[in-house]
Amino acid sequence: MSPDRVCFTLQVKAGRIEEYTRRHAAVWPQMLRALKAAGWHNYSLFLRPDGLLIGYFETTSLHGARARMAATDVNALWQADMAGFFEGLDGAPDDGFTQLAEVFNLEDQLAALAPAPRHSNTKGD
Template sequence: MSTTTLSAQLTSTTQASPQRCCFLLHVRPERLTEYVEIHQRVWQEMRQALTDCGWRHYSLFLRPEDGLVVGYFEADDTAAAMDAMSAQEVNTRWQAEMAQYFVQPDGGAAEVLHQYFYLA
């Protein structure tokens, strides 16, 4: 199966959900400790903006061996919640601060994963 065919299948599956979102980031291994520490003290205004934009059950998971971060959140409409968050001034500041920790070639933008199975 080609990548194009698989991508089409993933985006058209009946088990896709506009209410759940999963994404990947990669943290620079030499910055992992500091990155985790910062997330123990997320700015209150950032936390409030996430809530105000509809983000719920937001979790980050880390694989320390290589800095892989898996993020997950729920919202009534995850695309709308991400768009709303991207318009927040506090998010712009937070992302600028966090960019130094990521190895992504595009400056730290998350890779969003497609849901293809869900057991309710």
């Protein structure tokens, strides 16, 4: 089964960008371990100077990965700690992000172009 590729946006408050960046330079070790155990792979955050945050991760199931994180104590603490950093957020950041639709993936399109395997016949083709 191919992984779900998840991309999302949030808006960091202008006056909190520096602190948000600093806090993500050393995320709590228990949070890092929980994300990995919950199936969040290849997880990255990108931050524009105006506070636009883009997140990306891969998982076998977005619903399952979110549910496994919601079941951890550290996630509730982290989400409460991070909630004040975002504009227009009603609730926890991991529930309030805007998921983006994937419209292009290089590997998927290259795989679709790959010719079907050629089978040789027994006459020495």
